[in-house]
Amino acid sequence: MNIALKVLVLVYLLAMGVTQASLLTPMALAALLLMLGLHTCRQRLYDHTYLLAVEFVVITVAIAYGAPLSLWYAVLAFDLAFKKLFVGLIPILGAIYVYSLYPKNPLLLLLTALAVLLALALNEIETQNLKHQHTLDKERRLRYSLEETKQKLLKSQEEVEHITEVQERNRIAHEIHDSVGHNIAGILMQMQVAHKCLDQDKDKTRVALTKSISKLTETLEILRDTVHNLRPIEKAGIDYIRAIIDDYEYCPVEFLPSGDLSNIPPRLLQAVASIVKEALTNTSRYSKATNVRIELDVNDKFLRLYILDNGVGCSHVRAGLGLSGMRERVTNLGGTITVSGDEGFLIVCVLYR
Template sequence: MMSRQKYRFLIIVIVLLALFELYSIVLLWLLFQAGVFGVWDASTSKQRERYITEADRERHARHALENVKEELLQSSRKAAQLAEVSERNRIARDLHDHVGHDLTGANLALEAYEQLEGKEAEVMLNEVKLRVARSTAMLRDTVHDMTPVARIGVDVLEHIAKEFIHTPVSFQRSGDMQLVPVHYWGLLEPCLKEALTNVARHSDATEVNVNLDVTMYLVRLSIQDNGTGSKHLGEGSGIRNLKVRARANGGSVTVNTVNGYQVVCVLPLEEDKR
């Protein structure tokens, strides 16, 4: 009877020891997993913090870039407005100082002419003619100087296209050119020049089509050739700079080499320009 009890006791002890051993192994495994998870969680937390920091830095950089773009756009507008005001003031000053002076003198000479006879009257009449001719020439020059900026801007583009000797260029325009802000011409001109330069350097085109379209909402300049030599042409510093300037004005410059070489510049029109 006692031997059976001892035997049972030994079995119970063995079972308990086995359970304890198993528990120890499980406990060690859990501790190991907890350690691994802790290391992973710490690493993930650091990565998350780094991502958050980088995201904040990028957000601040984008915000700063937007501010710079807005300041650049405002500066361009102010420069254009100041240029227009300065030109008006110059024209008004020239009219007052020269045309006004000569016309006043001519009027006085005519009054004196009525009181003179013979040689003196002839001399006075010649003086009147001289002053009137001088005033007419001044007015003609002033009218020429007052030629709308839009006419000057689009004429410059047409001249660039006409003077391009590498390939025949067809220039087409549509819309009201007066809607185009003054500072836009300073971007459209280098855009056309850069595109034609790339055609001359890299394309085997036989013709180039230039289209300038102005609507109520945007200005679109497209330069496209029919060549194949520029399919693998990358974007040089010239195109990249044009893209930055276009974005600063709320627009875009894109390059397409699927069907020939094409550069498209799109710029938005402000409501007060419509």
């Protein structure tokens, strides 16, 4: 708009020079070319208030020598108002008054006022555009930052799942080593005793073989449970938990899920499945229960697993391999677990998402 205004002024001045050749003197042309040069310098090289002051002096001197450049005051007023240098408008109005330009050109003051209003309007539009662009840039940076944070969270989740998987494998390896390995070593010793006493003491041989068979049966059950826990999840989501419960034949199981069960993280699903398996196994072995109640409540922040049977319970809960494995698994996931044997056997587990 500034350039367009100056082009219109230039066309006007040239037209005036053509129609009134006596007014367009060499000094007026030189002053006009100097003004255009100063304007080009401000636009492309060095935009400073001092150059506006130089333009004002050149115009005023040229007008004093009769050059018809008074209309350029409107252009100067536009530039000053656009930069919000309102003090600079005072000399322009003073020059119009001193040289008595207003009576000769009544529209000059009106044109100057319109140029000032136009400059203020354009300045406000440009300010709003800059604010809008700044807001867009800030929003774009926030989106990039959010996407970067999301990727970091996904990567962290994958790392946590990997660490959890490694810890679970280590736990199972320790369990096999500590329980199965120990039992097999004991069975080997019993078999060696039976072999030595085979021809000498048949009663002692029979006792050793009986202990070996009992220990081997116990070892087989531990090994079967461990291998079952290593099986991959064949069904997705809550169906995997339902399949575990449906396969349980010792007593009826009442399963009461609630909340959004479709997006349980795999690491939490595996933990819940392991706890349910261990709890149902313990019920069939020790509780003499006729009913088991399982509640699974899921929300955006955590999930809560509640397991209660109506069995005999126990006054002192001994943390065997199964319960120790539960606690270790839940602790590794940053959750909490509570066990009670006062009225039946109760397990309450909270896992955070």
